[in-house]
Amino acid sequence: MPVNYTACALAACTVALALVSSAACSPRQVQASAAEPAASCLPGERGYLRARVRGAIDADIDWRGTQLHCEGGARPEGRGLRLSFAGPPDAQGRRLRLVFGIAAAPGSGASRDRPTNLTIIIEGRNQLYATQGDDKCTVESLNQQPLTDDGASGATSGYHVYRIAARGYCIDPAATLQGDSHLYINRFDFAGAAQFEDTDLHEPDSRS
Numbered sequence: 001m002p003v004n005y006t007a008c009a010l011a012a013c014t015v016a017l018a019l020v021s022s023a024a025c026s027p028r029q030v031q032a033s034a035a036e037p038a039a040s041c042l043p044g045e046r047g048y049l050r051a052r053v054r055g056a057i058d059a060d061i062d063w064r065g066t067q068l069h070c071e072g073g074a075r076p077e078g079r080g081l082r083l084s085f086a087g088p089p090d091a092q093g094r095r096l097r098l099v100f101g102i103a104a105a106p107g108s109g110a111s112r113d114r115p116t117n118l119t120i121i122i123e124g125r126n127q128l129y130a131t132q133g134d135d136k137c138t139v140e141s142l143n144q145q146p147l148t149d150d151g152a153s154g155a156t157s158g159y160h161v162y163r164i165a166a167r168g169y170c171i172d173p174a175a176t177l178q179g180d181s182h183l184y185i186n187r188f189d190f191a192g193a194a195q196f197e198d199t200d201l202h203e204p205d206s207r208s
Contacts, residue, residue, distance in 0.1 A: 041070040041085075042163060042193050049085040049098065051188040055173060056129075056181045057122070059096065063087040072164060072194030074106045080114075081106045081144075083164055083192045086123070095123040098188075100166070102139050106194070107146070107162060107201040114139040120174050120183055129174035129183045137185075139168035147193070160201060165191040 041047030048064040063085065072083040081104060086097040099119040104111050115134035121127070131137055145163045167189040173182040 041068045042191065046163065047192050049087070049188070049190040049192070051098065051185050051190075053096075053120075053183055053185055055183040057094070057096075057183060059090065061087065061096070061098075070192035072192055074194075074196055074200035075101055080104050081164065081194055081196075083166075083190065083194060085190060085192060094125060097121040097123055100137075100139075100188075100190070101134070102142065102166070103134055104139070104142055104144075106196045107144055107160065109144055111142045112140060114142055114168075116168060118170060118174055118185065118188075120185075127176070129176055129181070131170065131172065131174050136172040136174075137168060137170040139166045141168070142166045144194075158197065160196050160198075162194050162196065163191060164194050 045064045047068055047070055049061055049068060049070075050063075051061045053059040053061060067088045069086045070084060072081060074080075075082050080102050082099060082101045084097060084099045086095060089095045097120070099121070101117040101119075103115040116137040116139045117134050118131045118137050120129040143165045145165070147161045147163055167187070169187045170185050173184045175182050
């Protein structure tokens with residue numbers, strides 16, 4: 001599949017944490033994700049991510065334009081869609097990647113109150129935080145808009161590129177697999193690009 005999910009290790013970790021709460025990713029797998037280049041996001045400032053992170057890391061995220069990298073696609077086994085966002089390194093050299101797994105059918109237009117899981121990766125630091133389930137976060141407003149001639153990157157014959165815009169909240173923090181460190185994100189707001197196959201767009205709608 002042409003979509004590059006920032007290395008197979010990142011995709012495997014994200015899927016495991018999103019769908020199987022008992023799964024674990026090794027520090028080597030997490031660190032490997034930082035070695036792969038991220039895809040560009042939408043043209044201009046049509047792509048963005050805003051979130052307030054507190055806990056083990058304090059960060060007021062407002063990524064857009066050339067400082068934002070994003071990619072997305074369908075989750076495995078018809079369990080909705082996934083969007084990944086990465087920003088520039090901070091003053092300490094840490095690069096954050098936020099991965100949202102949303103229980104909504106790819107290409108389903110506008111929807112509300114979709115169960116969502118969140119994975120936060122601190123690239124290059126062997127650190128990964130996850131809500132480990134779809135019951136901790138909710139996308140309260142979701143809009144999936146097909147793109148054609150606006151210059152979205154990554155489009156390939158047989159695939160469909162969508163702009164995915166969402167806003168939502170989390171009621172519980174993301175935690176390390178050991179549960180000894182936490183990150184709190186009360187609200188988030190984003191728009192990014194996802195690429196779907198024909199078969200993805202005909203999957204039934206999905207809720208947890």
